[in-house]
Amino acid sequence: MTTVRTLLGLPGLRPHPSTAEGLLDRAVTRIYVTELPDPGRYLTAGELVLSGLLWWRAPGDAEPFVAALAAGGAAALAASGADAGGIPEDVIDTCARHGVPLLEVPPDLSFAVVTERVVLALAAAADGARKRLLTAAAEDAPLADLLARAAEELGTACWVLSGVPRVVAGTAPLPVSAAEPVRQFAAARARPTAAGGLTVLPVESRHAVPWLLAVDGPLSTAQTELAEELAGLVGLARARSRPSPAPLGGNVRAVALRTEDSSEADDVLAELLATTELATFKEAITPTGSRDHTDALALVADDDSWPGGWADDAVTALSTVEPLLRATRILAGVSDPVPAAESRGAFEVARHALSLAAQREGDVVVVPAAALGVHQLLLAGASTDLRAALRRRLLGPLLDYDAEQHSDLVRTVRVFLECSGSPTRAAKTLHIHVNTLRYRIGRAAELLGVDLTDFVAQVDVYLALTSES
Structure with a gap:
């Protein structure tokens, strides 16, 4: 410098x-x-x-x-x-x-x-700066060391940002939110741009989620040339890094992520989980049952350190990177914490949460396990044909009656059960008189041949009612 x-x-x-x-x-x-x-x-x-x-x-x-x-x-x-x-x-x-x-x-x-x-003098210094950066890269210096060397040559702070977004490495505290330069870079259609007092350049790589090089302040021609050289070296450093996380112990969560472009899912998930700064382990086995080829799966350590509100944070992060991807939708599901030995079950829960995310609207949807009822998980393990057969077996007479009489006893029974069998609450929800509600429940019970005030019967009927949702 x-x-x-x-x-x-x-x-x-x-x-x-x-x-x-x-x-x-x-x-x-x-x-x-x-x-x-x-x-x-x-x-x-x-x-x-x-x-x-x-x-x-x-x-x-x-x-x-x-x-x-x-x-x-x-x-x-x-x-x-x-x-x-x-x-x-x-x-x-x-x-x-x-x-x-x-x-x-x-x-x-x-x-x-x-x-x-x-x-x-400036030309000689620029040539020397390039040589010193190339030497650092050739020595396989860690990314933080490469940036520190570059900051000395550029005479200003610099950072590597992920499109998720997160600060991968930097030589000083980033003066703006990492999302701001990423969004402005996306708005500039992935071209070098100025954002929040930073000059932002793309880091060339084959990864789906881009990395960006941000340099503090406007740059001179010589600084820009050196920054472009640095961006290329960062891309090489990223290509060389192949983390191989060790298997996890203790409690873990499973995360499943899907994109419409199958080549992007693994990279998006890896970058997303890097924002948690928790250890991850890419599961080598495929959980039982079929899974879409675009799904990416991973285990994440959860020893009482899982971030609160992670699903909402993930939506925010993925919404920032989504404009930079080929995919038009990003969906994810996450399980509850379980012992590492029970990871297969965690993967199943994450996959069912992912399936629920696919049913919801939005370009980015993340569903935590808490959004899944136990009955939904149990029914999800049954095939579509089996669920249809059980629904017909338990609700056949009621379905036929509604079809013939143009009535709505199926909905009445479902609301009654979802109101914990309370005639008063169910009548209020349906906007009918409580006596009308009692009559309809009695008629439905006759058609089904069950006592709808019996707990076991209620469970069976409710599972049949929800088997289509």
């Missing part, structure tokens, strides 16, 4: 005595020559501004010029005296007040020479 201090090694440039020592470590990314009284609209961060101070005429003229440099993030002002008296006190004082490093250029030193020397 080239800094103001680095350029002081060039012949002719020297810091003005008023410049604080700590300001000399600012990164320099390019040089800009100007004699405009207010160059703010043409500045980019990190520029060394070279000026002969031809714009200065009287005390007070320095304020708009230096203020523009400070606001634009200029690295320093290199100035040659406007006359034989050297740099005006007005310029010196204003630079000190705004914290802009001030360098002196001898009057006999051509600006063309200064520009050429600085450009060559």
Whole structure:
């Protein structure tokens, strides 16, 4: 990285005595020559501004010029005296007040020479930065180390973000929510973009869920080229990383996820579970029963550390990444916690929760096991033909009666049972008189040949009633 201090090694440039020592470590990314009284609209961060101070005429003229440099993030002002008296006190004082490093250029030193020397120094530094990054990548440095090296070369903080979204690695706290740059990147149709004060570039890879490189602040041409180089190295680092989690003990949860594009499900699930920072284990066996080829399955550790409201958080995360995928729907189901030895049952519960998610509307649906009644899980294990046969066996006379009389005794019985067999509550729900309710339940009981106040009979009838849902 080239800094103001680095350029002081060039012949002719020297810091003005008023410049604080700590300001000399600012990164320099390019040089800009100007004699405009207010160059703010043409500045980019990190520029060394070279000026002969031809714009200065009287005390007070320095304020708009230096203020523009400070606001634009200029690295320093290199100035040659406007006359034989050297740099005006007005310029010196204003630079000190705004914290802009001030360098002196001898009057006999051509600006063309200064520009050429600085450009060559920046080019040499850029080549060196690329070589150092390539060396770090070749040494298979961890992603965090690669970013730390890159931040030094770029002179600013940088992060790798997952489209889920999450911060995969970074050199400082991310100043915005990770979702913000991901959404803006998606809105820009996966092209480099500016978001929340960050420059965001894509990380090329074959993974379905994209990673992004975010760099703090607007970048110069040289910084952009180096950031693009870094994005490529991050993609290589991602391709090389092949985590192989160990089998889990203790309590676990099973998670099942489905996308319409079968090639995306595994990657989406892996990135989603990475947001929990809990250990995961990809189950090698297939749970009993059929499963769609697009389903991705995993076990997640749950030793009292499962995030509360995980399903809602997962919907939010998946809704952020969904515009970046080929899939138009993402569905997921998660089981209750069980001992690791009972993982097969957990997978079955997760898959049935996934099936329930498929019945609901929405581009992203996540269903926790708590949304499944026990009767639903029991019925889910029965084939469609078996459930239809049981429904006909228990409810046949009632179904036929409703069809012939155009009545609605089936619904009346279901509401009655869902109201815990309370005639008063059921009548209120159906908006009928309680005596009418009692008559209908009595008629239904006659047709079915069962006592609808008997608990066992209620269970049988209710299972038959819900076997289609």
